[in-house]
Amino acid sequence: MKHTIGWTLVLALILAAAPADAAVRNVIVMISDGWGQSQLDATAYWHGERQPYESGAPWHRLGMTTYMRQEGWEHPPYGGNGFAGIHGYDPAQAWSDWEYQQNHVTDSAAAATAMSTGVKTYQGAIGYGVGDGTDGGRERLRHVSEAAESLGLATGVVTSVMLSHGTPAGFCAHNIQRENFAAIAREMIYDCGLEVVMGAGHPNYDRNGGWAPGDSTRAGYWAFVGGLETWLDLEAGTAGGETPWTLIDDLAGFKRLATGGDVPARVFGVAPVRHTLQWERDGLTTYNDPEPPYATPRIETVPTLALMTRGALKVLERDTDGFFLMVEGGAVDWAGHGRTLGRLIEEQDGFNAAFDAVVEWVEAESGWDETLVIVTGDHECGFLWGPGVDPGDAGTWFAPIVDNGRGRMPGFRFYSEPNGPDEDAGHSNEVIPFFCRGYGSERLLAAADETDPVMGPYLDNTELALAIFALYDELAGERREAESLQESGPQR
Ligand SMILES: [Zn+2]
Numbered sequence: 001m002k003h004t005i006g007w008t009l010v011l012a013l014i015l016a017a018a019p020a021d022a023a024v025r026n027v028i029v030m031i032s033d034g035w036g037q038s039q040l041d042a043t044a045y046w047h048g049e050r051q052p053y054e055s056g057a058p059w060h061r062l063g064m065t066t067y068m069r070q071e072g073w074e075h076p077p078y079g080g081n082g083f084a085g086i087h088g089y090d091p092a093q094a095w096s097d098w099e100y101q102q103n104h105v106t107d108s109a110a111a112a113t114a115m116s117t118g119v120k121t122y123q124g125a126i127g128y129g130v131g132d133g134t135d136g137g138r139e140r141l142r143h144v145s146e147a148a149e150s151l152g153l154a155t156g157v158v159t160s161v162m163l164s165h166g167t168p169a170g171f172c173a174h175n176i177q178r179e180n181f182a183a184i185a186r187e188m189i190y191d192c193g194l195e196v197v198m199g200a201g202h203p204n205y206d207r208n209g210g211w212a213p214g215d216s217t218r219a220g221y222w223a224f225v226g227g228l229e230t231w232l233d234l235e236a237g238t239a240g241g242e243t244p245w246t247l248i249d250d251l252a253g254f255k256r257l258a259t260g261g262d263v264p265a266r267v268f269g270v271a272p273v274r275h276t277l278q279w280e281r282d283g284l285t286t287y288n289d290p291e292p293p294y295a296t297p298r299i300e301t302v303p304t305l306a307l308m309t310r311g312a313l314k315v316l317e318r319d320t321d322g323f324f325l326m327v328e329g330g331a332v333d334w335a336g337h338g339r340t341l342g343r344l345i346e347e348q349d350g351f352n353a354a355f356d357a358v359v360e361w362v363e364a365e366s367g368w369d370e371t372l373v374i375v376t377g378d379h380e381c382g383f384l385w386g387p388g389v390d391p392g393d394a395g396t397w398f399a400p401i402v403d404n405g406r407g408r409m410p411g412f413r414f415y416s417e418p419n420g421p422d423e424d425a426g427h428s429n430e431v432i433p434f435f436c437r438g439y440g441s442e443r444l445l446a447a448a449d450e451t452d453p454v455m456g457p458y459l460d461n462t463e464l465a466l467a468i469f470a471l472y473d474e475l476a477g478e479r480r481e482a483e484s485l486q487e488s489g490p491q492r
Contacts, residue, residue, distance in 0.1 A: 023475040025322035025370040034333030036380030041401040043348040048406030053435040062448045063431040063458030066379040068106035069120040077418045077426040091452045105427040109178040111378035112170025117141035118465035127174035144468040149193045154319035156196025160277045161330030162224040163199030171326045185226035196312045198269035207280040209273045209299040254303035257311035279331035287339040293346040306353035336381030337424040339414035368438040380430040383416035431455040443467040
């Protein structure tokens with residue numbers, strides 16, 4: 001007995017002497033769906049200032065490539081001419097050919113899967129790789145959130161669009177096609193082991209946050225939350241097995257959670273609005289209209305992405321081992337498709353406020369010596385540049401966004417028109433901005449071993465996942481070491 005106590009003391013001294021940053025505790029990945037450098041510039045010019053992550057040390061800045069694997073069946077801008085394989089990104093062609101970056105782009109599902117599993121995959125894939133190609137056979141992939149779960153960490157996804165949409169799904173679920181919303185939501189609810197799921201997609205509210213009860217005979221109303229039966233289980237508090245989900249679906253509930261009152265073990269948060277927190281509300285303008293942000297009053301009954309993020313952190317911090325969290329500003333992309341820069345700036349503001357909430361949490365409740373924060377996108381959307389580009393005149397290409405001063409709309413134009421000027425814009429294959437800070441950042445910096453003449457050193461989206469997997473391998477190693485010390489101790 002005396003011997004055991006002595007050993008416990010020795011172990012405690014060893015652990016106390018070990019550096020505090022021996023392994024990662026929390027990983028927070030923030031994704032502005034659809035951002036590129038021009039989207040950041042436009043937001044900065046409107047506000048007259050840059051965001052903290054854009055302002056240099058202690059934040060690291062890199063670029064990231066986003067392209068996917070193509071199988072030959074994709075339509076422009078995702079693919080074309082039957083090309084199959086990985087088209088990739090060539091910095092020399094990117095800046096000597098106006099069309100180059102507008103083709104062979106990724107969609108959000110393939111991009112999220114790449115960032116979450118480390119594998120390039122096909123358009124629409126949720127946690128699946130191309131597989132062997134026989135009978136359309138697909139390969140089930142492992143997410144970083146699954147590695148976190150296997151280590152006993154808490155996990156969560158938060159988004160400003162439907163909770164079962166491409167990006168949140170692409171960080172935890174498995175489905176061969178992103179459009180299978182109900183099945184994807186059910187996997188997130190019953191199988192993924194998540195502690196937090198939050199987003200829009202409420203069956204009983206319209207796009208303006210008005211009460212519009214779902215039609216029980218039409219499956220579409222209930223798809224984003226897993227179907228009518230699953231929704232009724234969520235409302236009854238019975239969905240989710242041993243530790244059922246607590247459903248929060250009103251603003252008061254989100255506010256209560258964010259202030260830390262009565263924090264449940266698992267929270268399924270559905271903002272009371274149809275598809276997006278704010279982007280889809282009335283007052284949308286036409287393509288390339290220079291209407292400023294906030295010209296139409298915001299919906300007052302819907303939580304912000306920042307409020308949801310604060311609540312998510314309250315739930316996840318209950319796990320003393322740490323957590324993995326993905327936060328998506330999902331409608332930046334929708335604003336890019338719709339070529340609505342005013343609304344895009346609004347969505348960037350929402351994302352940036354969520355970023356502020358994350359930083360506040362790290363500094364108050366954790367620390368940069370145990371938490372890694374990554375701030376990036378998944379692909380650019382809209383091919384946004386300054387006005388006046390003539391595709392036939394190389395001297396006008398890649399014109400920068402024009403700074404017209406604080407509170408004035410910058411000079412801009414969305415150039416992506418894959419299906420013509422009267423259709424939505426598409427994604428591009430640009431190298432997008434990537435920022436990181438905290439424990440393990442050096443792994444990401446080391447991965448950025450290629451250089452773009454405009455965007456500087458860059459890594460690939462798959463390397464984001466590989467870095468996080470490496471951090472979790474390291475954490476598993478630390479655990480094994482501590483356990484073997486503990487086990488071998490008393491016997492000596
Ligand atoms: Zn998109």
